[in-house]
Amino acid sequence: MSYKGNFKVWRGDDTSGGLEDFVVEVNEGEVVLDIIHRLQATQAPDLAVRWNCKAGKCGSCSAEINGMPRLLCMTRMSVFTEQETITVTPLRTFPVVRDLVTDVSYNYQKAREVPSFTPPENLGLGEYRMKQRDVERSQEFRKCIECFLCQNTCHVIRDHEENKESFSGPRFLMRIAELEMHPLDTEDRTRDAQDEHGLGYCNITKCCTEVCPEHIKITDNALIPMKERVADRKYDPIVWLGNQLFRRGSHNKH
Amino acid sequence: MVQVQVERFAYDVVVIGAGGAGLRAAIEARQQGKRTAIVTKSLFGKAHTVMAEGGCAASMGNVNAKDNWEVHFRDTMRGGKFLNNWRMAELHAKEAPDRVWELETYGALFDRTKDGRISQRNFGGHTYPRLAHVGDRTGLEMIRTMQQKIVSLQQEDFEEHGDYEAMLKVFPECTITELIKDGDRISGAFAYWRDSGKFLLFETPAIVLATGGIGKSFKVTSNSWEYTGDGHALALRAGATLINMEFVQFHPTGMVWPPSVKGILVTEGVRGDGGVLKNSTGERFMFGYIPDVFKGQYAETEKEADAWYKDQDNNRRTPDLLPRDEVARAINSEVKAGRGSPHGGVFLDIASRLPADEIRRRLPSMYHQFKELADVDITSQPMEVGPTCHYVMGGVEVDPDTASSVVPGLFAAGEVAGGMHGSNRLGGNSLSDLIVFGRRAGLGAVSYLDGLAERPTISESDVDDAANRAVAPFDWPTEGQAENPYTIHAELQQSMNDLVGIIRKEEEVQQALDKLVELKERARFVAVEGRREFNPGWHLSLDLRNMLLVSECVAKAALMRTESRGGHTRDDFPGMDAQWRNTLLVCSSDERGTHAEVAAKPQEPMREDLLELFELSELEKYYTDEELTQHSGRAGQ
Ligand SMILES: Cc1cc2nc3c(=O)[nH]c(=O)nc-3n(C[C@H](O)[C@H](O)[C@H](O)COP(=O)(O)OP(=O)(O)OC[C@H]3O[C@@H](n4cnc5c(N)ncnc54)[C@H](O)[C@@H]3O)c2cc1C
Ligand code: SF4
Ligand code: SF4
Ligand code: FES
Numbered sequence: 015m016s017y018k019g020n021f022k023v024w025r026g027d028d029t030s031g032g033l034e035d036f037v038v039e040v041n042e043g044e045v046v047l048d049i050i051h052r053l054q055a056t057q058a059p060d061l062a063v064r065w066n067c068k069a070g071k072c073g074s075c076s077a078e079i080n081g082m083p084r085l086l087c088m089t090r091m092s093v094f095t096e097q098e099t100i101t102v103t104p105l106r107t108f109p110v111v112r113d114l115v116t117d118v119s120y121n122y123q124k125a126r127e128v129p130s131f132t133p134p135e136n137l138g139l140g141e142y143r144m145k146q147r148d149v150e151r152s153q154e155f156r157k158c159i160e161c162f163l164c165q166n167t168c169h170v171i172r173d174h175e176e177n178k179e180s181f182s183g184p185r186f187l188m189r190i191a192e193l194e195m196h197p198l199d200t201e202d203r204t205r206d207a208q209d210e211h212g213l214g215y216c217n218i219t220k221c222c223t224e225v226c227p228e229h230i231k232i233t234d235n236a237l238i239p240m241k242e243r244v245a246d247r248k249y250d251p252i253v254w255l256g257n258q259l260f261r262r263g264s265h266n267k268h
Numbered sequence: 269m270v271q272v273q274v275e276r277f278a279y280d281v282v283v284i285g286a287g288g289a290g291l292r293a294a295i296e297a298r299q300q301g302k303r304t305a306i307v308t309k310s311l312f313g314k315a316h317t318v319m320a321e322g323g324c325a326a327s328m329g330n331v332n333a334k335d336n337w338e339v340h341f342r343d344t345m346r347g348g349k350f351l352n353n354w355r356m357a358e359l360h361a362k363e364a365p366d367r368v369w370e371l372e373t374y375g376a377l378f379d380r381t382k383d384g385r386i387s388q389r390n391f392g393g394h395t396y397p398r399l400a401h402v403g404d405r406t407g408l409e410m411i412r413t414m415q416q417k418i419v420s421l422q423q424e425d426f427e428e429h430g431d432y433e434a435m436l437k438v439f440p441e442c443t444i445t446e447l448i449k450d451g452d453r454i455s456g457a458f459a460y461w462r463d464s465g466k467f468l469l470f471e472t473p474a475i476v477l478a479t480g481g482i483g484k485s486f487k488v489t490s491n492s493w494e495y496t497g498d499g500h501a502l503a504l505r506a507g508a509t510l511i512n513m514e515f516v517q518f519h520p521t522g523m524v525w526p527p528s529v530k531g532i533l534v535t536e537g538v539r540g541d542g543g544v545l546k547n548s549t550g551e552r553f554m555f556g557y558i559p560d561v562f563k564g565q566y567a568e569t570e571k572e573a574d575a576w577y578k579d580q581d582n583n584r585r586t587p588d589l590l591p592r593d594e595v596a597r598a599i600n601s602e603v604k605a606g607r608g609s610p611h612g613g614v615f616l617d618i619a620s621r622l623p624a625d626e627i628r629r630r631l632p633s634m635y636h637q638f639k640e641l642a643d644v645d646i647t648s649q650p651m652e653v654g655p656t657c658h659y660v661m662g663g664v665e666v667d668p669d670t671a672s673s674v675v676p677g678l679f680a681a682g683e684v685a686g687g688m689h690g691s692n693r694l695g696g697n698s699l700s701d702l703i704v705f706g707r708r709a710g711l712g713a714v715s716y717l718d719g720l721a722e723r724p725t726i727s728e729s730d731v732d733d734a735a736n737r738a739v740a741p742f743d744w745p746t747e748g749q750a751e752n753p754y755t756i757h758a759e760l761q762q763s764m765n766d767l768v769g770i771i772r773k774e775e776e777v778q779q780a781l782d783k784l785v786e787l788k789e790r791a792r793f794v795a796v797e798g799r800r801e802f803n804p805g806w807h808l809s810l811d812l813r814n815m816l817l818v819s820e821c822v823a824k825a826a827l828m829r830t831e832s833r834g835g836h837t838r839d840d841f842p843g844m845d846a847q848w849r850n851t852l853l854v855c856s857s858d859e860r861g862t863h864a865e866v867a868a869k870p871q872e873p874m875r876e877d878l879l880e881l882f883e884l885s886e887l888e889k890y891y892t893d894e895e896l897t898q899h900s901g902r903a904g905q
Pocket of ligand 2: 167170183184217219222
């Protein structure tokens with residue numbers, strides 16, 4: 015049950031490039047990454063692609079298939095018709111390195127700016143006690159395989175290079191939510207989320223949630239609750255008063 | 269001569285590998301105040317460890333309070349058929365709980381027991397529920413946790429030095445191709461950036477190898493492209509030795525259909541949580557495959573096996589959870605006897621054993637994997653599974669306490685190190701191995717540095733040599749035919765799979781060795797097109813050299829060991845031979861790695877207090893009479 019499939023694959027680098035046509039054998043049960051590998055082995059030995067696990071676990075093989083952000087290893091050929099031409103292009107939000115490989119270092123920079131887990135000081139090894147239902151919220155976010163498809167999709171930075179500086183993207187806003195919901199973390203990142211990581215840019219369109227291969231409810235379970243926390247904090251009278259006093263205090267010095 | 273431009277870096281410690289072992293080693297070295305680099309072929313956070321599913325073994329005793337390090341030690345030695353390096357098994361069993369708890373202080377969120385402690389699950393060969401886990405994505409939790417710990421150390425460094433990378437830097441998508449020595453000591457390593465193809469040189473007195481395994485030399489495997497045995501080959505070429513290379517673990521349950529996913533792992537957690545193996549007649553065949561050494565330790569009826577999940581004190585465990593080598597061989601026999609599933613495996617049934625929502629909760633990624641890749645709903649249909657090349661027990665011969673190889677300055681931890689698991693690794697014992705010996709390798713490197721009088725140096729001719737070897741595949745041969753690296757790789761995989769696979773015999777292994785001679789010769793003419801920027805054909809050409817050398821070690825050792833034990837089954841020598849138990853096969857090679865040699869040497873006898881942890885009657889199944897004269901059970905006679 016094999017047929018010849020038509021493919022267009024983007025080839026090039028940071029200076030130039032375009033779609034190249036290929037006709038490739040497709041066999042029963044295959045995924046798009048199998049086809050890319052067959053291209054490498056038979057027609058284009060230097061075709062660049064990232065992958066590791068081939069089982070949707072490592073988040074390396076992100077690309078766009080017919081314009082949709084997807085994992086190459088989890089997109090089965092059977093979702094397309096045999097006549098269809100399948101177009102594979104690199105993630106659009108990140109600079110191209112070569113062919114299907116993009117420079118995702120933006121994400122690692124943003125990761126480094128989120129204040130880390132801050133453990134309680136009074137607990138030693140083996141003394142942590144947490145209820146399953148209390149860890150479950152953060153566990154959902156820790157399913158993230160860092161494929162960066164959500165980052166690639168979010169309109170705040172897709173085609174808006176200028177926002178990258180002040181916006182960490184759904185993945186890392188979710189990381190903040192994860193730490194905030196960790197039962198034993200002792201740090202407060204709520205203000206940071208708004209002021210340093212650009213939570214305010216998010217207008218809850220849920221596009222990130224739609225592309226997440228781990229089916230994490232990024233918007234509903236991480237971003238919206240974070241927005242609520244920020245709002246609570248802003249209108250919390252004591253915090254508000256504290257902020258005012260602090261401002262006045264620093265003002266008086268001048 | 270190529271025009272070489274080489275970017276240079278100087279570090280105290282260079283860790284090669286960003287899996288669990290590498291990250292833990294780097295954390296330790298940095299916490300001890302050493303400037304540390306982590307070099308990895310893939311992106312940060314994507315190493316093979318991310319794929320581990322079932323869990324991490326540590327006798328915390330959270331689910332069954334009877335568990336302790338002694339029980340874990342005994343299980344590990346039994347699993348490895350008493351060929352393990354007993355000191356490593358001891359350190360591992362003793363230190364694993366602290367290392368797991370330490371991950372909690374880095375932010376890990378394992379699944380919990382009712383009273384809020386880390387939950388533990390059953391796994392093959394472990395007497396009590398012992399595996400800390402997060403659903404079936406434990407490796408992801410471990411790698412992300414350590415990745416985030418590294419970020420937090422970098423944040424501290426930023427506070428202090430104004431530079432995140434002042435003390436600890438990750439070099440992602442960067443491949444080490446050569447280790448460099450000054451006399452007999454390590455002095456550096458040569459590498460290329462995968463994206464630009466440019467060269468780098470690390471000047472460093474201490475290197476920790478944490479490069480993982482070798483599975484990509486086999487056709488059906490659960491391993492990724494990274495598993496080309498680089499660390500094994502780098503160690504050999506630097507003059508270090510490998511042990512136990514004949515022992516390769518074939519995991520009993522890999523996917524068998526569709527062809528493109530053949531080999532992808534189905535976690536043992538499925539059986540740990542109640543899944544059972546069945547043949548085409550619906551029989552739970554494992555009851556017929558309990559080997560003599562394990563008689564009496566496993567349930568003999570379905571009723572007892574099923575009762576065991578609820579009440580482990582009064583029932584024996586199901587033979588579905590025998591050590592992996594036993595289960596893999598049993599599946600192989602069933603298929604050979606014509607009782608296999610439609611696509612050449614057997615059935616793994618969880619659907620009839622647990623409610624659908626419970627299956628989805630406990631095994632979410634298995635549910636997802638079968639649904640998306642095979643159109644199988646595991647909550648209502650059985651899975652089809654068969655053996656897949658999964659793990660190499662063999663690796664760099666190290667000092668158990670410091671993880672040092674025989675080459676001064678060269679350390680190894682994780683799957684690339686040998687000894688800990690003997691002839692067969694228990695599930696869950698790798699993730700714990702990574703954190704126990706990752707930390708020890710970091711400490712080993714630190715104390716080596718502290719005792720070093722002066723920094724070794726690198727000679728320029730070694731750097732030129734390394735660069736020349738790296739670009740050789742771009743030189744098309746002037747005579748003869750150029751070879752395609754993908755073709756050679758495919759032939760190697762087929763040959764190792766068919767001839768040095770799960771069941772071996774002399775003629776076949778010999779054939780594989782002949783094939784290796786041919787492939788090595790052809791590999792000299794490998795040539796690639798294109799440029800050096802992110803060129804997978806070029807990368808594979810360089811990896812091929814490592815795969816060929818390591819495969820030669822596996823085949824030669826497999827030929828020499830004329831018995832069957834753990835991950836080495838000889839059709840022509842089906843029994844376990846007590847004379848072989850204490851024999852290690854040690855591999856070495858010349859500097860260029862053109863030729864591997866294997867020599868036998870005896871292993872150090874187990875310390876007496878550890879030997880006393882076992883009943884004499886059990887030891888008698890494995891040991892020769894002379895070896896047991898000291899045991900207290902004998903001394904009285
Ligand atoms: C699907 C699957 C499931 C598993 N499940 C379990 C489980 O439940 N429990 C368990 O205990 N074990 C499990 N294992 C085994 C376990 O995951 C591995 O043995 C372990 O993760 C290996 O870790 P490591 O740190 O040694 O190496 P890895 O995590 O493989 O990391 C190797 C690193 O070395 C780098 N590297 C290699 N060569 C070079 C080079 N030349 N230059 C630079 N960098 C290099 C790689 O890029 C990578 O970063 C599983 C394995 C698989 C495949
Ligand atoms: S919900 Fe927010 S973060 Fe997600 S895609 Fe929309 S704007 Fe971006
Ligand atoms: S949240 Fe989902 S889409 Fe975003 S990086 Fe993680 S796994 Fe990928
Ligand atoms: S290769 Fe790992 S997610 Fe696709």
